[in-house]
Amino acid sequence: MDRIRRLEYFVRAVELGSLSAAAREAGSSQPTLSKAVAALERELGVRLLERSTTSLAPTDTGRRFYERAKRVLEEWDESVAAARGLTEQPAGLLRVSAPVGLGEMHLNGWVLDFLAEYPDIEVELILDDRQVDLVEAGMELALRLGGPLPQQIIARRVAASARPLVAAPEFLARYPTLREPQDLARLPYLRYAWLQSGDQLELSNGADGQRETVTVRGRYLVNSSLAIREGLRRGIGVGIAPTWLIQDLLDTGELVLALPDWVATPHQMHFLYPSRRYQPLRVRVFMDFLASRITRTAGFTI
Known part of the structure; x- marks a missing residue:
């Protein structure tokens, strides 16, 4: 051998x-x-x-x-x-990890377009909201939104997504007393389960930089960004959501800004990969392709 x-x-x-x-x-x-x-x-x-x-x-x-x-x-x-000759002609299998909501809403479509443009590349897309060990899982690339980045991994920032406080118009009609952050403590709040911050919501005022921390409560916690989106749309509660997830609902008026001056820390999007020394051409062209799509997608800013 x-x-x-x-x-x-x-x-x-x-x-x-x-x-x-x-x-x-x-x-x-x-x-x-x-x-x-x-x-x-x-x-x-x-x-x-x-x-x-x-x-x-x-x-x-x-x-x-x-x-x-x-x-x-x-x-x-x-x-x-x-x-x-693979440095001139990208080819081979590319294994990618990404969050479920981003994958189903946006990434799947981008990958399908990428496959059409690069017929010699195969993509295995694994959608998982957990932090995957890239080396152990055999992944060449991961997309991450928000949260701390793992150590000993190379990170390339791609874009950001604002995180406003939003609700359905009919929800706000039922709770007209929502005028400042501390009012959220008395309203049904819809949030992602397993947050490290738990029920502690940190907001900042974009106008004057003022910060507020509010203890929120809700009857429904769920570990799916798509479920959060649907719950907000149906008026189950008020909540924070990244604009990549709900920009279309804001555009149609199905969701509105609940406290326009107050926002949570934006989601930062990063590409993660195990090594800087050697990166196959298929990985490099995929990152460049996605970066161009992400920065042209509503809800993301550079």
């Missing part, structure tokens, strides 16, 4: 924390990967992995070797791509 294949097996075993998982990903068997790593250890004359019946972890030497082996594989992939 060649050295490159052994390095690939070793690197993925470390990243996935399991020889079995690395074998499944490679379409091979656990004994095959175990023999490959053992052969690599014999060749180097060192122990790279500590194995038990339930876990696998690199030794100190293995961790140092992993970092160098990963760089070798990146250089190898780049050399292969250049030799095959």
